Amino acid sequence: MSQPTPPRKKVSKIQLLALGLILIGLAIMLPRGFRMYQSYQEIEFARKHQFQTGDVSPDLLRPWMTIRYIAVSYAVPQEYLFDAVGIPPRRENSMISIARLNQQLGLGTKNGEPIVLDRIGEAILAYRANPVPTGLIERQVMGWMNLQYIANSTGIPTEVLFDEIGIPANGNAYIPLDVLSDKLHYEGGPRSLVQAVQRVVDAHSEKKPQ
Amino acid sequence: MTVDLAALALNWIATYGSPMVAALLLLGGLGLPLPGSLIVIASGAFIRQNLIDAYTTPLLGLFGTVTGDLGLYGIGYFTGTFIEKRYGQTNPWQKARKLFEQRGGITIFFTRWLITALAFPVTLIAGSSRYSFRKYFLLVLSGEFTWILLYGGLGYFFGSQWELISELISNFTEFILGAMLLGVGIFILFRFRAKPEKNASS
Numbered sequence: 001m002s003q004p005t006p007p008r009k010k011v012s013k014i015q016l017l018a019l020g021l022i023l024i025g026l027a028i029m030l031p032r033g034f035r036m037y038q039s040y041q042e043i044e045f046a047r048k049h050q051f052q053t054g055d056v057s058p059d060l061l062r063p064w065m066t067i068r069y070i071a072v073s074y075a076v077p078q079e080y081l082f083d084a085v086g087i088p089p090r091r092e093n094s095m096i097s098i099a100r101l102n103q104q105l106g107l108g109t110k111n112g113e114p115i116v117l118d119r120i121g122e123a124i125l126a127y128r129a130n131p132v133p134t135g136l137i138e139r140q141v142m143g144w145m146n147l148q149y150i151a152n153s154t155g156i157p158t159e160v161l162f163d164e165i166g167i168p169a170n171g172n173a174y175i176p177l178d179v180l181s182d183k184l185h186y187e188g189g190p191r192s193l194v195q196a197v198q199r200v201v202d203a204h205s206e207k208k209p210q
Numbered sequence: 211m212t213v214d215l216a217a218l219a220l221n222w223i224a225t226y227g228s229p230m231v232a233a234l235l236l237l238g239g240l241g242l243p244l245p246g247s248l249i250v251i252a253s254g255a256f257i258r259q260n261l262i263d264a265y266t267t268p269l270l271g272l273f274g275t276v277t278g279d280l281g282l283y284g285i286g287y288f289t290g291t292f293i294e295k296r297y298g299q300t301n302p303w304q305k306a307r308k309l310f311e312q313r314g315g316i317t318i319f320f321t322r323w324l325i326t327a328l329a330f331p332v333t334l335i336a337g338s339s340r341y342s343f344r345k346y347f348l349l350v351l352s353g354e355f356t357w358i359l360l361y362g363g364l365g366y367f368f369g370s371q372w373e374l375i376s377e378l379i380s381n382f383t384e385f386i387l388g389a390m391l392l393g394v395g396i397f398i399l400f401r402f403r404a405k406p407e408k409n410a411s412s
Contacts, residue, residue, distance in 0.1 A: 018398035025392030032385040039378035046371060064377070068259065069370035091261055092224030095252075097373035100217050144259055144369065 058121035063099035063114050068144065070120060072176065075148040076127045079134040084123030085116050089137055141198040143178035143190050150197060156204045164200045216245045220252055228267040232274030239278015241330045246275070247361055247383070248376050254365025255372035268358050275357070279333055279350045286337020293338055307339045314341050315349055322353025323360065325387050
């Protein structure tokens with residue numbers, strides 16, 4: 001004779017609902033938590049590699065970077081990068097991430113990275129081998145630019161820029177002007193520094209034969 | 211070339227400036243699936259890079275999103291008339307309405323800037339349950355102000371790295387939503403387990 005089995009505990013609807021909520025909650029939290037950690041690591045990556053020191057390796061390029069960020073960090077004129085990637089040199093294109101640009105162009109990936117990133121890496125190396133002053137595509141000096149970027153775009157040597165503005169060159173070439181003005185306590189603040197650089201650029205472009 | 215909605219929105223903002231920020235946030239407030247937080251963070255970054263105006267963008271953005279929220283409240287209010295007629299006198303409906311009147315404030319405030327994924331249903335519930343318009347307006351105004359100030363400020367602070375911070379925030383708000391579901395689930399489970407013991411001792 002078989003022994004009577006103990007009565008099974010019934011799982012009520014409310015318990016099922018609670019378990020469902022717990023599972024859905026965990027299913028949302030775990031991947032997001034992981035991605036948050038990855039984003040945090042990328043923020044740390046940008047801080048750790050000190051893009052403001054210059055001479056950064058193209059291996060450090062990341063899909064979240066924008067053309068403008070890369071242009072300033074690597075001191076390569078935006079126009080040169082736009083040409084290399086094959087996209088129209090529009091302001092909005094310089095402010096969206098490489099990943100998004102790559103998606104817009106429908107280019108896919110190479111070794112898990114957006115193809116645009118690869119093209120930009122090659123363009124940086126080509127530019128370093130043969131620097132070409134393209135002129136400032138932005139038409140004017142802006143606070144986010146650094147003096148190395150302005151020098152490479154306009155063809156005016158950085159030493160000349162530093163001399164004529166009257167600020168020390170030591171380790172300052174890759175610092176954006178709005179940050180540099182704070183660092184040096186530049187009289188009149190960022191706007192004044194930008195105007196001073198603009199005057200130097202204008203004076204040199206007037207000197208240039210047309 | 212393929213076009214994603216976020217990229218299209220960003221291109222429009224860069225081309226048309228602050229009125230476009232207002233228009234997109236208005237449509238987002240009305241419930242259209244637009245990436246509102248991304249738009250606000252990007253606007254902060256675009257202001258930093260002198261792409262759009264620093265004064266009109268936050269003001270018009272706030273105006274747009276609050277107007278969208280009020281519009282959606284109105285939709286909830288008027289479509290709620292039917293539900294009110296049908297179920298308004300029933301006990302559960304009146305209880306739910308009373309509960310939202312008591313606790314809805316905090317929900318409305320936090321869904322404007324922290325758990326934005328729930329803003330749409332919460333606004334509709336606020337409208338259809340006839341939540342006090344004056345209270346709703348003040349909560350929406352303060353919540354959206356926090357959203358624009360905090361998220362826009364982060365975009366401004368991180369400048370060219372805004373896409374990175376946008377991804378972090380997007381994951382954070384979804385993480386909070388998940389944590390809330392987990393918390394509610396655990397709460398229900400414990401509350402349910404406690405009940406039979408009470409019955410047994412009585």
